[in-house]
Amino acid sequence: MPRLTARVPVTSLHGNIPLTLPFKGEESVEANAVAVQVLAQLDACLVRGDWQSDDFQNLWVDGEDAWFKDHLALTGSVRTIRRSSSIKKAFQTLVPARRAANFGPDAAFQVGGPARFERLNPAVAWIDAPFVFDTRDPAAKCGGYLKLIRTQSGEEEAKWKIWVWFSALLELKCSPWGHPARSSPLPGVQQGNAASRGLPPSTVGGESAPLDLLVVGAGTAGLSALTCARALGLIAIAVDKDAQVGHLWKSRYKALHLHTTKAFNALPFAPFPARYPDFVSAEQFGTYLQNDVVSALKLPVYSGILYDNGKWDDARKFWVISLVDVDTGERGQLCAKNIVMANGPLLPEPRIPTVAAREQFRGETVHSSEFTDAKPWAGKRCLVVGTGASGHDISSALHHAGASSVHLVQRGPNFIFPIAAQEAIIGQIYNEKIPIEMSDLMWSAMPLGVTRTITAAVLGAGTQQIAPTLFQDLEAKGFRVEREKDFTHFAHERHGGHYQGHDFDLLTSGKVKVHSAPAGISHFDSDALVFQDGTSLQADLVVWATGFTRKGSVPEWLVEKGLIDAEAAKDVEAIGHGVDEEGEWPGRWTGSGHPALWFTGAEIQAARYGGKLIALQIAMEKNSELPTAYPRADVAAYTNGVNGSH
Template sequence: MSKLVDFPTSLPAIPIPENTNAAEVVASFVSRLEHLKKSDFKDDAVWRDTFALAGTSRTFYGPSPITAAWHETTKRSKAGLFSLNEKTARIIRSPLGPHWIQGKFSFETSADPPTTCSGIITLVLTSASEWRIWTLRSILEQLKGESNVDVLARVNGTEQATNGHSEERHFDCIVIGGGPSGLSQGGRLKALGISYVVLDTHPKVGDNWKLRYDSTRLHTSREYSHLPFERTFGPEYQEWLTKDDLAEGYQRWVAKYDINIWTGTTVVSGSWDSSNKKWTLRTKRDGKDEQSITGSFIVVAGGAGGQVPKMPEYPNREKFRGLVLHSAEYRNAFQWKGKRGVVVGTANTGHDVADDMLQAGLSSVTMIQRGNTYILPAEYYKKTADLYYNATVPTEAGDRESLTQPMAIVDLLSQINLHHLTNMERPRFDALEGAGFKLDRYGSIIDHLYNRMGGHYIDVGTSAKISKGLIKIQTSTPVSYTETGILFDDGTELEADVVVFATGFEGNMRYLVRDVFGEEIAEQMGDFWGLDKEGELNGVWKGTGHPAMWYHGGTIGQQRFYSRFIALQIKAKMLGTPLVVYDKTP
């Protein structure tokens, strides 16, 4: 597992003079893009390609690896017609130090498959007068001659999503999972004229959110949470969307775009016929007899993580006279009023459940903390997110700006900003530590999201209740249940009537593939999530070990944005001109 701080890049240090003409500086470098030299790059420059030239997502570090890969991929794809959008050239001056010039450009490729692409270039001073490329990004936009993956016409539908509208038995693509990742994928496939079906086990669209615990709400902003093609959640929705808001928005979206989703459908088993290049799935729909469907491609759309709870086992559980459950089974705490509640885990769900218990009137609420926890106040997060996702910036523009940035750069920029805000509010965090909370004050939200897949808390108010002692913290290690509670390694006992394990889920989607398709296909697909040595996410959105299957998941924004690249890869394969993958190691 790679740590972001290990990647060989840094933030620029030299200020940009006030009289600098940003458009002139950017134009001089865009004109060189067909023939870039090592001397055009900063010593620790970074290039990230998102399916435009490498046929996959790759990140390259340093002038020599970048120029070697750039020359080979641009020549192979016959890239040209590089053109600067002069209106986008601007100077960015961070109040905390880093300065750079940024501009956006477009280009095309004429080798098979011919494409249109976009790019973002940033330039920095390396001396008083020497400009160099700091970061370079290239992004696949469209397949020439095909419909637009980012546009889908609305149809005359009702406000209530229906349980599918097709009785076909063969599809170009079968999407397993009907949460935001599966819905986004279905919409993108439809936009490209690819026949598809989305399969979901839940009875209704949106139930993957609606059936969670009662107080569930997003800890990310409303503007980040849309599905493709539109602002799914308008200003009439609250800033922090509840599970019911999400379910309602998804149902309206499915109806509006007439998405072919089969709810109440379980995939019993699946197999791949390599000679015919066809998948066969055995499904059970609405509890009826099993039926087979076939498809040329599969997208396993498991979302932000798996559905199998992770729950540590402690001895003597049978002796405990109280209730033990995982957060997957939890709905609310009102039936436990006056009782003693314990929550194991201090990430987002653990805080939500503890806050529920407090509001429900339990006589005591204690969180068992097993390791230091990174706390990110929601207002800090929103201050950063609002730069890209707000009421005036189109969602697709925010996605390209935010989600194509090299991960190492995102980490450096987020840490410098978030740690500064933390230092401005030292008493807030001192009080939390004073209450016994083991705090990771200067953590990396990027590392938590993309290496650990969680383990942090975006503070929407519960931290203050811990600081005030309303919610207690226990940091010793549990070793056993007792009749009346939990015994710890220091010999102390915590009395409890109900214990909720907010300890997460199995996040590697590989287990879903194993359960349905068997060990051989799971081995081919490999692991899902976690950063590789380039700072790219393992497995997700790109071709892996199987030529006709993809993983799809991540944050809601990533599910929305990267669904377009899976759809474009599938369409290119259907046309007989698959994206050519550059797999050389610099």
């Protein structure tokens, strides 16, 4: 039975931000001087290790609002710990265990340079203070950010205290970062070919040592993990059943574009060349993966190779893996010390409604994931069921291709915002001036509950400033706008139901019409879709832009597909079922439950950063420097997606 760390709704996460009202002298705050002073006091406390005095506790804001977030540097995992008392307990254990020292300002611009004062709105402000430190177990350079809040009680002098601590492992001394375009020490490996053919050379028997890792899947998640592993000097290859890297992106509908800029979506060590537009199309992104990632970085990717199964050899501590050449049916074997699953275990299956009398419908139906081209539907009547990102994009493509009518069918309200409001957040962190590795650290620094609070405030204010009548204009055309729930709910719990657009003119002008169907669909007629309220819409094409659904748990999925043996899967975390009480995703990137099985996936930015975390852990393990993760006591049994017992 797979395990399940207890999960909670994103909306239940603590997201309070201590108030910092405008104060006298705010314009002249010497943020760097404040940061240097706090870091000096912190370093003295940590080196002295006097946990019984109040010196350490007095550096933090009181009680519930203090945060310690860490990515591998101290906890050996991905953790977010709240409350000053819990933070003190963690530091008391972890600082001596990691032999952490030399806490100081980021003078060498490794994570962000000088400290700066930031005001979010009239009630919220903080000092953002980049810092660095060393650990000796493992031997590493680490860094991060302190978020300092100004506190004052009565007539006492105001003090700056730590509100959020974020730290991350930056570089291992045993395995420093290099360039991934290095030669493979494995004889016969082909590199840099996005459409390579043939099985990789066997590492079973003979004098060949097992791979350090095999990456299963060569999409954005798999390529990110492979790139980072090779940059750390690990022996790694990737296999993918598709005939060519980027095939999935190039096979999507022509109008599909990324809804975030290329600065947000580049892969490790592979910035987008200037010839790409800010908002890259799916086809362009597929070309980027082929030419500017696999080829440019000389990555050893084997396309057209199916990962058939893996069996864990507990005595020899490696996987025995069976592969199949999709074209020829030829079989081969590999041995690898680690498997990184980047082949979709985190991705759910298409959700297609079961609608009565489908066989009577003379038109065509297709799920959005299979929709490729709008041009054949010129002059036809088209319905798009679902009003998330795919629904909006496909309805726009159908209109511009000359469909005689396009209706967007909406069941429930959607969270809507202009892309310009989103870029007010993302663009400050991800841009051509900041290295993407530094941007990823900045993006990761805040606890999820706090991020939710900030995002709601910034998106709301940005939408009001950029498009003050957008919601009213949409509602006037029958489109229902979600005004209560926030973006984090849709992104992390529903995994859809929101849409960020460059403009909404097709809806507000009535060129794409909205059909509200809160009660749902009843049945098909020969040339129409009939709704529960008795209304109907004639159609030649129905596109199900209805999202995806996940069946069962990831461990069960792996065993059912025959990808790993049941014994290896029995303790694997039931990943993909939401966040834990810390706002983290258990089992993704760290602590899967099997010491040599790793999972990665999700949106491009998260997959990029997650690949780095996985590679660092495998490099530490190879060099016998992987620390024991800071323990937690809330792991429960998993039964059918809920907490239960074996």
